[in-house]
Amino acid sequence: MKIKxxxxxxxxxxxxxxxxxEISGYIYTGRDSAHKRMIEDLESGEGLPFxxxxxxxxxxxxxxPKEGQIIGSAGPTTSYRMDSYTPKLLExxxxxxxxxxxxxxxxxxxxxxxxxxxxxxxxGLGALIASKIKSVEVIAYDDLGTEAIRKLYVEDxxxxxxxxxxxxxIYDREER
Amino acid sequence: MRDIEMAQIVGAVxxxxxxxxxxxxxxxxxxxxxxxxxxxxxxxxxxxxxxxxNLDIADKNSMPICQDTGMAVFFVEIGRDVxxxxxxxxxxxxxxxxxxxxxxxxxxxxxDPLLRVNTGDNTPSVIxxxxxxxxxxxxxxxxxxxxxxxxxxxxxxxxxxxxxxxRKFVIDTVREAGPNPCPPIVVGVGIGGTMDxxxxxxxxxxxxxxxxxxxxxxxxxxxxxxxxxxNKLGIGPQGFGGDTTSLGVNxxxxxxxxxxxxVAVNIxxxxxxxxxxxx
Numbered sequence: 273m274k275i276k277x278x279x280x281x282x283x284x285x286x287x288x289x290x291x292x293x294e295i296s297g298y299i300y301t302g303r304d305s306a307h308k309r310m311i312e313d314l315e316s317g318e319g320l321p322f323x324x325x326x327x328x329x330x331x332x333x334x335x336x337p338k339e340g341q342i343i344g345s346a347g348p349t350t351s352y353r354m355d356s357y358t359p360k361l362l363e364x365x366x367x368x369x370x371x372x373x374x375x376x377x378x379x380x381x382x383x384x385x386x387x388x389x390x391x392x393x394x395x396g397l398g399a400l401i402a403s404k405i406k407s408v409e410v411i412a413y414d415d416l417g418t419e420a421i422r423k424l425y426v427e428d429x430x431x432x433x434x435x436x437x438x439x440x441x442i443y444d445r446e447e448r
Numbered sequence: 449m450r451d452i453e454m455a456q457i458v459g460a461v462x463x464x465x466x467x468x469x470x471x472x473x474x475x476x477x478x479x480x481x482x483x484x485x486x487x488x489x490x491x492x493x494x495x496x497x498x499x500x501x502n503l504d505i506a507d508k509n510s511m512p513i514c515q516d517t518g519m520a521v522f523f524v525e526i527g528r529d530v531x532x533x534x535x536x537x538x539x540x541x542x543x544x545x546x547x548x549x550x551x552x553x554x555x556x557x558x559x560d561p562l563l564r565v566n567t568g569d570n571t572p573s574v575i576x577x578x579x580x581x582x583x584x585x586x587x588x589x590x591x592x593x594x595x596x597x598x599x600x601x602x603x604x605x606x607x608x609x610x611x612x613x614x615r616k617f618v619i620d621t622v623r624e625a626g627p628n629p630c631p632p633i634v635v636g637v638g639i640g641g642t643m644d645x646x647x648x649x650x651x652x653x654x655x656x657x658x659x660x661x662x663x664x665x666x667x668x669x670x671x672x673x674x675x676x677x678x679n680k681l682g683i684g685p686q687g688f689g690g691d692t693t694s695l696g697v698n699x700x701x702x703x704x705x706x707x708x709x710x711v712a713v714n715i716x717x718x719x720x721x722x723x724x725x726x727x
Binding site: 305373 | 491494495498499501502503505506509510511512513514515516517552553554555556564566568595598626627628630685686687688689717718719
């Protein structure tokens with residue numbers, strides 16, 4: 273299924289755990305240090321460095337580009353490290369996250385309350401995903417290097433709905 | 449005595465850093481391909497197919513397979529008839545500095561674990577040295593990503609826990625790691641020694657070729673049994689379900705104390721990079 277970013281509520285409600293999607297549009301990168309700083313900026317009253325309403329945050333720290341490349345390898349990083357920061361961002365209107373691996377129950381609960389979706393990209397597929405990124409602009413926290421917040425334009429970014437807005441997860445399954 | 453100059457070490461390490469991050473060794477590639485033919489889940493086959501496509505793109509474009517180009521880990525064997533003309537630790541770190549810069553590999557190391565400021569050049573490395581017979585140096589390198597490294601565990605079992613205790617601890621660790629370490633994973637297990645030694649040999653086990661098995665028969669059997677049990681967990685590629693949760697289980701052992709049975713599990717992702725050179 274092809275979907276657009278930023279997300280609209282209609283799309284969010286339609287997505288079900290297990291759906292494979294291809295995302296096109298603008299998304300923002302952010303990982304450990306960027307999340308820490310976003311929350312600090314909120315607490316100090318400075319506000320977020322971009323309007324988070326309906327946006328998707330992609331947990332990644334890309335490799336530097338070679339000459340002639342738009343971006344280096346850019347696969348997802350493990351999401352649970354962002355869990356302590358995520359509910360606050362969901363309350364502020366964040367609608368989607370792309371990462372890999374498990375989330376804690378508070379994140380899932382907040383996703384259901386705030387109607388948001390967690391997408392899984394395939395870990396280790398940095399070169400393949402980089403080929404779907406068409407433009408890159410560092411918009412905040414430049415000093416964090418690979419952890420700076422980047423605005424990406426992506427075309428047909430491959431992902432799977434891991435947890436949907438009703439809290440259902442593709443990881444919930446019986447052992448064989 | 450054979451003299452080895454530091455420039456040789458720097459050059460060899462630089463090349464290894466780039467090469468290991470751009471191209472997987474044949475044993476891992478073959479293992480991913482053979483998983484594809486035995487995998488029963490359609491979603492899992494699609495993910496394994498994406499992994500193979502990713503390897504091709506990285507190879508063709510000479511770029512890192514994964515953006516987590518890791519902490520640089522080395523096992524170095526120094527022949528006792530080698531004379532080193534300089535500081536080998538500094539030479540290895542200089543090789544890492546040059547390789548990570550030239551290869552556009554990600555600098556992922558923070559200088560102080562609590563203050564967390566990036567050193568900018570992916571140093572320092574983690575290096576283990578062994579003195580061996582001969583007049584050569586063998587450098588084994590693996591860039592270790594932390595999505596999988598964070599899922600590792602150590603447990604100090606009782607001698608009475610025995611092989612069943614080891615089996616349970618390994619399986620529990622993999623089950624708990626679930627989708628986080630980017631399965632299909634390679635599982636390194638260290639049994640014996642002290643708590644630190646068990647961890648060190650678990651890491652060393654990840655360097656071993658996937659087609660090899662432990663020379664002791666009872667350990668080789670345990671490797672096969674654990675692999676089979678792990679693949680029955682149903683975690684599958686990226687945790688989306690399937691038959692392929694692990695590409696291999698490698699175990700290393702060391703003698704231990706009468707009172708203890710240390711066991712360490714060190715997990716690697718499917719981008720299980722390792723490279724070796726001989727000088």
